[in-house]
Amino acid sequence: MHVRRTTGRLTAAIVAALAVxxxxxxxxxxxxxxxxxxxxxxxxDEGGTPALRAQLDAASKGWLDAKAALERSTRRQQELNNQLKTVESELTARSSKVGEIAGVAYRTGRLGPVSALLNSGSPEGFLDRAAALATVASKEDRELRNLLKTKEEVTRTRSALANEIVEQRKQIAVMDKRKQQAERALEVAASAQSAPRATSSAPRGTSRANARSAPRNSDGSFPxxxxxxxxxxxxxxxxxxxxxxxxxxxxxxxxxxxxxxxxxxxxxxxxxxxxxxxxxxxxxxxxxxxxxxxxxxxxxxxxxxxxxxxxxxxxxxxxxxxxxxxxxxxxxxxxxxxxxxxxxxxxxxxxx
Incomplete structure (x- = not known):
């Protein structure tokens, strides 16, 4: 299915984008x-300038907010994928059931009021066949309504998946923009210095300790x-x-x-x-x-x-x-x- 292939590729891209x-x-x-x-x-006396620190603060906050939104959307996408598999399975089963009903009706003819009257030998027989008619009609109607409801749910789920894909692309774009904002601010600050200073290489420290996470909101964001x-x-x-x-x-x-x-x-x-x-x-x-x-x-x-x-x-x-x-x-x-x-x-x- 097209939606499955699209979401599968996008999920792989998102995992790569997040590999932080x-x-x-x-x-x-x-x-x-x-x-x-x-x-x-x-x-x-913290190095840089107040303007630089304001830019770094805004860029990092914006990046983290977009990352949290992306993760929420990715989780929602997975939920929708699972939901879509379920409703598509139901759709297959219900389509088969309605097909069986249609096949029987084609081969034997549907039980209608006229046939119920002509084939009854007494008033009691007519009532019995009329009751059977009501039961069959009710079952057929229920199966048809369930089929239509499932088809509508499949359509809604596919639409929701498409919306999540749009949301994820938007958040990835925001993350990239915030990344560029931070790096551009650092470049501007460096170029403004009268005498460039030699810089050290990135720290090479190691630490295997895991910290306890700070409390988060239910959606994964920080309050x-x-x-x-x-x-x-x-x-x-x-x-x-x-x-x-x-x-x-x-x-x-x-x-x-x-x-x-x-x-x-x-x-x-x-x-x-x-x-x-x-x-x-x-x-x-x-x-x-x-x-x-x-x-x-x-x-x-x-x-x-x-x-x-x-x-x-x-x-x-x-x-x-x-x-x-x-x-x-x-x-x-x-x-x-x-x-x-x-x-x-x-x-x-x-x-x-």
Missing amino acids: GLTSAPTPVTAAPPATRLAAPSGD PESCSVNDPTPANGCITPRMLNALQQTQAAGFTRYVSCYRPGGSGEHPKGRACDFAAQKGGFGGDATGGDRTYGDNLAAFHVRNADRLGVLYVIWYRQIWLPSSGWKSYSGANGDPSSDHTNHVHLSVY
């Missing part, structure tokens, strides 16, 4: 001694959240429940070095309670991370990327690189060339 918990109690935040812990990145729970890090302030889950899951996976989340000033997600900075060094936010500290940061960034879908990650920034759900790792040069704006001393995590 621990339950233990969270470990408390480890704060380094005041004498060695340096101040957290302050103000608006909107406000800065409504206390920030347990030394930064104080507030964070969102989803950011708290990401923080707790990160610590439960063994990444327990100094971390700071809420900041009242600047742009980006920190003032909204949707971002945390995870120090790569044991002593806090210092100079460029090297050696084991660099490896720690690589593995921490890899943990966030591996669990991006579970945690609702908008982006991860580490060592002059930014990871986006739409594009993977891309170059991200800092605004001032220092360890904080270059993110060479901490991993920045922003969540939806």
Whole structure:
């Protein structure tokens, strides 16, 4: 059937397009001694510009929303395919039944009122044959009505499948547009720098730990959240429940070095309670991370990327690189060339 072939090919394409918990109690935040812990990145010193971060925020949110809509449509498509198989099977059975009734009527002639009267030998016989006539007519009528109803259901199901195909193509187009938006914003920001800086290769950290997923709506999307729970890090302030889950899951996976989340000033997600900075060094936010500290940061960034879908990650920034759900790792040069704006001393995590 044409619809089956079309939906089969599209489902395979969608799977290709998409090819993108621990339950233990969270470990408390480890704060380094005041004498060695340096101040957290302050103000608006997160690299890039407010305009760039606004573009990245909108692009990643739009991409994630479209991805959720695509997944909903794909699930609906599968349900409709199963439904179509069922109603087509019913259609075959009912068509066969109606065909049998038509065949019998053709061979023997339908039992009508005149034949019932002529072939009855008494008033009682006439009533008996009239009752038989009513029974047969009722059965034939029911079978015909069931056949027509099933045909209509097949038509509606095929139409719904066609609509889902249109919806999936639309969401794939939106995802591609949002991907281009993020990458174009990064290119514009890089070209605006007076002196291009050397960039590092994408982090090569490994992490096999799985995080517990943040709560979702029944349709798979993330609910909107406000800065409504206390920030347990030394930064104080507030964070969102989803950011708290990401923080707790990160610590439960063994990444327990100094971390700071809420900041009242600047742009980006920190003032909204949707971002945390995870120090790569044991002593806090210092100079460029090297050696084991660099490896720690690589593995921490890899943990966030591996669990991006579970945690609702908008982006991860580490060592002059930014990871986006739409594009993977891309170059991200800092605004001032220092360890904080270059993110060479901490991993920045922003969540939806």
